[in-house]
Amino acid sequence: MNAKEYISTNSERFLEELFSLIRIPSISAHSDKKDEMIRCAEQWKKLLLEAGVDKAEVMPTEGNPVVFAEKHVADGLPTILVYGHYDVMPVEPLELWESEPFEPEIRNGYIFARGADDDKGQSFIHAKAFEYLNRNEKLKCNVKFLIEGEEEVGSKNLEAFCVANKELLKSDTILVSDTSMLGMDTPSVTTGLRGLAYWQIEVTACNRDLHSGLYGGAVANPIMELSKILAQLIDEDGHITIPHFYDDVDEVSKEERELMAQTPFDLDAYKKSIGLKDIHGEKGYSTLKRTGIRPALDICGIWGGYTGEGSKTVLPAKAFAKLSSRLVPHQDYNKIKDLVINHIKSIAPAYIDVDVQWLHGAASYVCPIDLPAYRAAEKAYQKVFGKRPLPFRSGGSIGVIPVFEKVLGVKPILMGFGLETDAIHSPNENFNLELFYKGIETVIEFYNEFGK
């Protein structure tokens, strides 16, 4: 049976198995979800064993456990390490979901659910590609699976796990499906990822909420002070104002920037797809350059005072914000971490207390396109999609990718099958069914190429 036939014959079972993963609300940001994390890891183990691995284990870390599985075909064959993650993002605001986030629903050829794409749907592609090759005795590579449970909170414990299990994780290439293609008919392989830094700011003006009439005008308003601090961090040209922030930014060559400019990009469609009145960003760069090769600073959340219905005349004691930065090569998140903390403290007025807490960081990543594994991926996409995939520098971050390079000495290949419209991290996350099945085919072709 060829791959297409096998996928078609088993398509409904594949979905049911994927849904069994999605139904487990494995939100790593919520510390009360520990049991769900373990349940999700155990379900992955079960599914990998059913797909035919020799052995599968749920291995402990300081945080959520890691699922490791292995199929050893023969010595001398190249080894593929598949990486994915079973944890998902929080689902708030719940009221914007059209169906239950953890009860997958198929509408118009898309699976709607938290994790449908990121990363349960995408990583499960590899389990089913492996299953086909294994059951049909076409496996010409040794295979290892590494599925972690803390990607959405910065893969805090995976580096230590990799260091402690270097031999176990030894491979010739690492495959990761946790990114997007440029479009349904524009396959692409992600060759760059931005790094990440994440802080929480807490501004305290006084020791309790005050009556805004009795105190308003005489006591600092922590929301106003926080707003003033945040507003100073980016200037009118969209430049980040933190001193030395851009010092280590890799200035991409003119030639490479010109190549990037050939990436198909429809500004009107982009604006329409997310309901923008207009784009907005750093002066002197296009949208793709702004997300691909330039760092960004974003406020991911803010809160303080009365946020309920109607009016409450309160002068709050505190205000909070979550601040994150996307970093590019060769910005060091540890250096950026301190630059931001010190700068915010330096601009904070003396009459308030400002605390900046460090939440996490991730390094950036670049993959050269002349790598053998990259060439194999290129051919696999070409076969299934009929088009040579474009190399693409994404604005996103996958914390562990640069860690693999650093600890295991292998450059991961980012074979994504998502779409930018999949609303990952947002309400109504979805995953295109056709791309789910084409993804399985593409990964099968990768094995065939890489095992030659």
Add this chain to the structure above:
Amino acid sequence: MNAKEYISTNSERFLEELFSLIRIPSISAHSDKKDEMIRCAEQWKKLLLEAGVDKAEVMPTEGNPVVFAEKHVADGLPTILVYGHYDVMPVEPLELWESEPFEPEIRNGYIFARGADDDKGQSFIHAKAFEYLNRNEKLKCNVKFLIEGEEEVGSKNLEAFCVANKELLKSDTILVSDTSMLGMDTPSVTTGLRGLAYWQIEVTACNRDLHSGLYGGAVANPIMELSKILAQLIDEDGHITIPHFYDDVDEVSKEERELMAQTPFDLDAYKKSIGLKDIHGEKGYSTLKRTGIRPALDICGIWGGYTGEGSKTVLPAKAFAKLSSRLVPHQDYNKIKDLVINHIKSIAPAYIDVDVQWLHGAASYVCPIDLPAYRAAEKAYQKVFGKRPLPFRSGGSIGVIPVFEKVLGVKPILMGFGLETDAIHSPNENFNLELFYKGIETVIEFYNEFGK
């Protein structure tokens, strides 16, 4: 039986009756509390009938009902109209309360509960003062009670009620206890109140929450845009930057400002009582002037994006803020309303949508100290506290006070028995028990003076 003896004999019953009002969570800002509002109005009616009024009614308005009660002693006697409100502020953040907000608890001589001071505790003083005079046949005034249920949301329907019931509400003076004294041993009568204007701002950048990696740097961040708008509203000198905002501000005479400067004020104690590192406000004005004679602009609440535990790398679609302004004579809140809306819209960048919703407004108030009713209040405090009360301009607003003046043609007298430390509108609101009982005595003395 004299007043002191009567109060002492009945002190526990007085408290139990007050607690029966406090236990009803009559939060007017929450539209799902309609039943509680009616329950609270009915309880007031019951308590006033028990205190001896001829008749008491729960009268409908477009919003929460009004309690009206009356005792006609004799034609030709002066008539006192007592105003209070049975609604209270929301209680969030709940976790900061040391006891249940709607289960009053007495600790160290203070009643702790939402409404203990504002305004269940303070307005109930009048019910008990009336009860004493009535039961002991010492009442030399006719008395009317008007207890409303929408003070904390701007007394939206009370003006129409006053217009429709002018004859019913006819009086020679209006007594209100909804303000603070300068200190336990520094009695004061509030002679000025600031006006209020309240808006909600909604900034929309796109039609759904986005992945901050894929879009960060290329799409406007609504929290950043909101912060930049808010930060522009007050300059480095603490001046509000909205054009024409100060045009109608009453410049208080040098003489009056010098008198105000004699108000006892201990800056260190003030800072310590609310845990301030330092005061902060408009350049060129003292703390009491900043709250007494100058307008203020405050952000009462802000929210947007992810506000939960840990980190979520989201670029939110929307951000919101609640903005309020305290106004002084002779600023017109309808004029200020439009000035602020137009200014915010004018500084909003074209790539985002900014909506400014008007929530409510209230006029400011000034009471001259040579009014006969003011003189009667002065003598009453003098008798009970042994000191002549100081006239004081408060920073707070009581929306209906200027309405009474406008519609009923009577200047209300603000005989407050609260303290600035009562934490009204905040967690752990409290009311000093001694002042509760002294308040009853003082109001009894007012009747005696005013009925002479």
